[in-house]
Amino acid sequence: MNIFRFAGDMTHLISILVLLLKIYATKSCSGISLKTQELYALVFLTRYLDLFTDFISVYNTVMKLVFIASSLAIVWCMRMHGLVKRSYDKELDTFRHYLLVAGCFALAVLVNEKFTFQEIFWAFSIYLEAVAILPQLVLLQRSGNVDNLTGQYIFFLGAYRALYLLNWIYRYFTEVRFSRWIACVSGIVQTGLYADFFYYYFLSWKNNAKLQLPA
């Protein structure tokens, strides 16, 4: 474990807590893409298949359980919870996310670290996570103004993988046989997708103005 990865995990956790706070405090999920949340639940479920087979550390196991439970809770909330469900922008959240699932799975079958069930699903989860934010960014552009908590949620979500990039650079230089190029390349794509959001988020922070993405 290194400071970059720990900071990355904490930033990821903060993003989830901010989203839970938004949904709980405002009893609304307006501006949040259910499709992105479903993709994230799938990412965690397929990435942590080794939850019961490979014990890395208490921290690792606890965080995996937290990520799986919170992502499922958010999807459940947005689908089942009467009050929250009504605020869901159903007509705006129309990204065909099953295409992302199909594409990432096809890529995972072709490009993986080892042609085993677990490794194919691990690679699938890595590719899917890179593009999972797309429905959310599309929804953001369509819904125009963004409430603060949603903006912060997306900011922390993007920042966590940027910290992981630093973690991989650090591990590359400090560990003899470290090569996670699938996660690294995918992480660069993932962070790149946030580039324009980060730009407008920075502008809104600098000008102390509301976060506006150009339609």
Add this chain to the structure above:
Amino acid sequence: SHVVEAHDEL
């Protein structure tokens, strides 16, 4: 052969 060690990252 190239043994894939367990993924230690989240």
